[in-house]
Amino acid sequence: MSLVQFLKSKTFFVQIAIAIIVLLLFVFGLKFWLGVTTNHDQKIQVPDLQKLSLEEVNRKLKELNLDSRVIDSASYNPDYPKKTVIEQTPEAGDFVKEKRKIYLTLNPSKYKDITIPDLNGRTKRQASSQLRAMGLKVDTNYTYVNDIGKDVVRGLRYNDKILHEGDKLPLNSVVDLVLGDGKGN
Template sequence: MSILKFLKSKTFFKQIAFAIIGLVIFVFFLKFWLGVTTNHDQKIQVPDLHKLTITEAERTLKELNLDFIVIDSASYNPTYPKKSVIEQNPEEGDFVKEKRKIYLTLNPSKYRDITIPDLNGRTKRQAISELQAIGFIVGTDFTYVNDIGKDVVRGLRHKDKIINANDKLPKNSIIELVLGDGERN
């Protein structure tokens, strides 16, 4: 039997018809199965979790049959309560399906600690710019000690306590400079 005769035969057309019918049945079955297993018509609106504590957020999400994962805390934000939600993904108002994980970023309980650099012997201007660059606030109440170098850093203070190089303080702490007065002994 030649190929041309086979392509014109009833057997060939029956096989093509079976293949098309099988494909259509498979597509309809797949569409039905995916609709059932993926909860296609289900929508849950994500609530606003900002400024909620982790226990309040957990309670709210459990009521909606949603899960959550806490992501590493971001920078401290003083406008939010300590250990409260400052970011969420997906955002509030988005629609998700049940058991979806909501990723939460929490506000740390304080600013992160920063190591104090060794500023002894630097000028006042160098010390101020370096302290501000790493996140400290430099106070304007300078203390002057008897030293030959005028406006040369001879020490640092925080809340009237002497601090040394390599000590750690929270970011945004106020540091007062102890400077030389430029007079000889």
Template sequence: MSFIKFLKSRTFFIQVAIAVFGLLLIVFALKYWLGIVTNHNQKIQVPDLQKRTITEVEEILNNLDLSYKIIDSASYNPSYPKKSVIEQTPSAGDFVKEKRKIYLTLNPSKYRDVTIVSLDGKTKRQATSQLRAMGLNVGVNPTYVSDIGKDVVRGLRYKNKILNSGDKVPLNSIVELVLGDGNGR
């Protein structure tokens, strides 16, 4: 019975009130401290960095007390200047706190190179499909040489130079086919 009397006593209610007051005091003090430490209500709008060079980006972000990190370079995009920003995270217009890093994806200086494979003996259609799958364009004016096979690939040219298996050309290049004319022996 003494435990039930204690729960009804004045001492118990005083102890509960002190505990609730102490808990509320700790919660409000923690909230105030976090507001100061985390720069609550302080925000910087992220600028649009697309199509800007690294030196321009560095100057802009230093003025705003932000930093950057280059995370990747994407596939070459001819509509963007070389070595310029293609993507950024967080996006332009978002709000961040000071000293936040902006992650950048850059445009490479040129298309990546594609290694030429041997297409000798393949038909024009097979060679065209394979070259397009590799990311190359096929010229519309093939060169014909004397050969027994009509429209059989006998070589490739890039900028009037003969290509051999293993040579590299930039992605999206125009490659001309050297085909047999069907009149040879």
């Protein structure tokens, strides 16, 4: 039997029909199986987790059959309680399937610490600018000591404690400058 005769035969057309039917059954079976195993029609609305502690978040998500992962802690935000959720992904109101992970960003317990640099011998303006740029606040009630240099930094204080180079303070702390009065020897 030649190739042309085989292509015109009834056997060839029966085999093509069987192949098409098997392929269609496979595609529809795969589509049905994926719909069942991936919970295609399931929708769980993500709750708003902002300002909740991790214990409250875990309890709330467990009720909905969802999981959580802490991915980061942001810069301290005084508007939120310590160690509570600031951001979440997916957002509140989005729809997800069961066992989906909700990624959380938490509020740290305090501002990050700033390391005090050596400012001895700098002018009041230089020291104030550097401290503000680092995230500290400078009190305008200066303490003056007997020194030959007028308005030259001779030390720093925080809550009436003398600060040294390398000490750490929380961001936004208010420091006092100890300056020379220009009347020394």
